[in-house]
Amino acid sequence: MTKKVLMKGNEAIAEAAVRGGCRFFFGYPITPQTEIPEYLSWRLFEVGGDFVQAESEVAAINMVYGAGGAGGRAMTSSSSPGISLKQEGISYMAMAEIPAVVVNMVRAGPGLGGIQPAQSDYSQAVKGGGHGDYKLLVYAPATIQEAVNLMYIAWDKAEQYRIPVFILGDGMMGQLMEPIELPPMKQPNDPEKFDWATTGSHYGEGRRIINSLYLKSEECLQQNYRLQAKYREIEKNEVICETIDCDDAEIVLTAYGSVGRICKSALPILRQKGIKVGLIRPTTLFPFATKVFEEVANKPNVKRFLTVELSAGQYNEDVRLAVNGKKPIDLLSRMGGEVMSAEDIVEKVMEVIK
Amino acid sequence: MKVQIDFEKCKGCGLCVTACPKKILKMGAKSNKGGYFVVECIDKEQCIACAACAYICPDSVLEVR
Amino acid sequence: MPKWTKPKMLTDATLSFCPGCSHGIATKLVAEVLDELGLQSKTVEVASVGCSVFSYNFFNCDSQQAAHGRAPAVATGIKRVHPDKIVFTYQGDGDLASIGLAEIVHAGLRGENITVIFINNAIYGMTGGQMAPTTLIGQKTSTSPFGRDPKKQGNPIKMCELLATQTGPAYIERVMVSDYANILKTKKAIKKAFEYQIAGKGFTMIEILAACPTNWGMNPPDAMQFIKNDMAANYPLGVYKDIGGDK
Numbered sequence: 001m002t003k004k005v006l007m008k009g010n011e012a013i014a015e016a017a018v019r020g021g022c023r024f025f026f027g028y029p030i031t032p033q034t035e036i037p038e039y040l041s042w043r044l045f046e047v048g049g050d051f052v053q054a055e056s057e058v059a060a061i062n063m064v065y066g067a068g069g070a071g072g073r074a075m076t077s078s079s080s081p082g083i084s085l086k087q088e089g090i091s092y093m094a095m096a097e098i099p100a101v102v103v104n105m106v107r108a109g110p111g112l113g114g115i116q117p118a119q120s121d122y123s124q125a126v127k128g129g130g131h132g133d134y135k136l137l138v139y140a141p142a143t144i145q146e147a148v149n150l151m152y153i154a155w156d157k158a159e160q161y162r163i164p165v166f167i168l169g170d171g172m173m174g175q176l177m178e179p180i181e182l183p184p185m186k187q188p189n190d191p192e193k194f195d196w197a198t199t200g201s202h203y204g205e206g207r208r209i210i211n212s213l214y215l216k217s218e219e220c221l222q223q224n225y226r227l228q229a230k231y232r233e234i235e236k237n238e239v240i241c242e243t244i245d246c247d248d249a250e251i252v253l254t255a256y257g258s259v260g261r262i263c264k265s266a267l268p269i270l271r272q273k274g275i276k277v278g279l280i281r282p283t284t285l286f287p288f289a290t291k292v293f294e295e296v297a298n299k300p301n302v303k304r305f306l307t308v309e310l311s312a313g314q315y316n317e318d319v320r321l322a323v324n325g326k327k328p329i330d331l332l333s334r335m336g337g338e339v340m341s342a343e344d345i346v347e348k349v350m351e352v353i354k
Numbered sequence: 355m356k357v358q359i360d361f362e363k364c365k366g367c368g369l370c371v372t373a374c375p376k377k378i379l380k381m382g383a384k385s386n387k388g389g390y391f392v393v394e395c396i397d398k399e400q401c402i403a404c405a406a407c408a409y410i411c412p413d414s415v416l417e418v419r
Numbered sequence: 420m421p422k423w424t425k426p427k428m429l430t431d432a433t434l435s436f437c438p439g440c441s442h443g444i445a446t447k448l449v450a451e452v453l454d455e456l457g458l459q460s461k462t463v464e465v466a467s468v469g470c471s472v473f474s475y476n477f478f479n480c481d482s483q484q485a486a487h488g489r490a491p492a493v494a495t496g497i498k499r500v501h502p503d504k505i506v507f508t509y510q511g512d513g514d515l516a517s518i519g520l521a522e523i524v525h526a527g528l529r530g531e532n533i534t535v536i537f538i539n540n541a542i543y544g545m546t547g548g549q550m551a552p553t554t555l556i557g558q559k560t561s562t563s564p565f566g567r568d569p570k571k572q573g574n575p576i577k578m579c580e581l582l583a584t585q586t587g588p589a590y591i592e593r594v595m596v597s598d599y600a601n602i603l604k605t606k607k608a609i610k611k612a613f614e615y616q617i618a619g620k621g622f623t624m625i626e627i628l629a630a631c632p633t634n635w636g637m638n639p640p641d642a643m644q645f646i647k648n649d650m651a652a653n654y655p656l657g658v659y660k661d662i663g664g665d666k
Contacts, residue, residue: 066496367439412443
């Protein structure tokens with residue numbers, strides 16, 4: 001077992017990116033994610049990479065477009081208002097099939113909102129966010145260790161599917177310090193090895209074009225079909241979801257990210273009170289763990305669900321679709337940067353099972 | 355063999371006519387598939403192969419050998 | 420020895436531009452320069468949005484199509500991954516001087532080692548002749564139908580002058596393609612810009628005063644005269660910045 005190190009969430013994510021082969025960062029400061037660019041502004045130069053503090057979020061995501069399209073392992077990170085600015089670029093990247101990683105350390109919105117943790121960018125991350133029919137591969141880690149592990153594989157998945165990978169964290173995870181295990185250093189792929197990357201080495205017949213424009217509707221349709229087929233493939237292969245104690249649970253909690261972690265600490269308290277409680281905690285938000293919800297909802301022991309989220313029910317919409325009316329669902333929601341405690345969850349459970 | 359004109363590629367803009375110092379390029383009466391009246395060289399003997407027409411042509415229609 | 424044949428860096432695709440459009444001349448000149456400098460298999464072009472959107476079909480090299488105004492940011496990303504390759508953007512005035520103003524200015528400030536080919540025809544061509552940031556005072560467009568009035572629609576932007584005041588850019592020149600002599604001067608400027616990039620001197624931009632006969636409502640020869648008489652009077656030609664051979 002490797003030695004554990006104590007690291008702040010944002011810095012651990014940055015180090016895990018480097019170890020996962022990331023060599024290029026383009027970003028813009030915004031609380032609560034700024035430690036990611038700060039860390040990478042020196043770290044990337046140690047590994048022969050490059051770092052640009054862009055003039056805006058808009059420029060940053062388009063630099064990622066260029067670098068990713070040229071075969072480099074590139075990323076940007078931001079927080080909610082900044083991520084909104086990046087949506088145009090992310091939509092272009094989805095259509096042009098550019099592998100890259102985008103980190104969102106979500107803060108409260110709408111507008112400038114606040115800098116405290118929230119999950120109110122759920123729909124933006126999971127349903128597309130920008131214009132057009134597209135999806136991102138969305139990971140929502142619950143702990144810093146899980147975030148590290150996901151950053152480490154993010155570019156492998158991005159390149160495998162030629163898709164932007166989205167890490168949906170929150171301000172809490174970014175600012176928390178935890179002992180973690182760091183994976184070994186992985187070397188990025190040689191851009192010349194890809195058969196699509198515009199490395200400049202091609203001329204005439206073999207030249208490559210990174211493009212999202214399809215003016216002929218038939219060609220645009222075909223490209224959309226291609227994207228959708230890829231998303232179905234991702235739905236088949238990439239679901240990650242943790243379930244705890246659903247085999248005898250009468251009430252099943254469901255939450256993702258930091259809230260999933262808080263739910264976990266509510267479980268033993270509730271069990272001590274004699275309440276049979278379980279948890280579904282998806283790590284991937286797209287693809288959504290629909291099958292897991294179906295299976296749990298079909299269990300005769302499961303009487304009801306309780307969705308817990310730091311938004312007004314955005315996540316619950318997908319939970320309701322997956323549970324599909326089989327069992328009643330309650331919602332515990334907090335907004336504005338207020339975070340519920342394990343005790344709040346216990347209290348809500350006691351209230352709904354009455 | 356001096357100036358050669360790619361009949362189908364010409365868009366009939368007439369810029370080469372203004373550029374030719376020998377005034378031997380004229381807008382023709384024949385149109386191509388694009389519906390453009392194509393430029394003609396009315397006296398190849400006089401062409402001095404200066405390539406002014408080729409340089410001003412936006413569509414690289416003229417070749418000068 | 421042929422006096423002029425189509426450059427190899429130009430594909431066989433029929434250009435999507437209207438008859439007499441200066442885009443064709445500029446595209447061809449860039450392709451010739453890339454040929455002459457032996458930059459086949461060493462170059463990435465970044466296409467922008469507007470009539471220049473299809474330039475990835477015309478340059479015979481690797482190419483990325485950028486979102487509106489973002490070509491210098493996209494080029495930055497490419498260049499940082501491949502600093503040994505030649506990267507250039509091909510942008511119009513709406514793209515570069517309006518929606519993409521931040522990106523061009525900051526690419527210049529960073530001294531990003533890329534070349535920018537900036538086509539200034541004082542109008543939005545692709546969308547059908549709307550007012551551009553570079554539209555001349557008094558010039559009629561479909562969104563300034565009474566002529567551009569500075570009190571209502573603001574003043575034209577002078578990109579070369581703006582960028583030349585900053586530290587960062589290595590070489591900035593404004594040229595025009597109104598006639599044979601000026602076309603040769605334009606080619607020379609483009610070549611110098613790429614030579615600077617090869618030498619690692621930093622950011623270079625060539626602003627080309629160009630004609631849009633269709634949206635100007637002129638025949639192509641008259642449009643060329645408009646460049647010479649009106650465009651050049653408002654956008655003076657010349658070298659605005661040149662750090663020379665030493666840096």
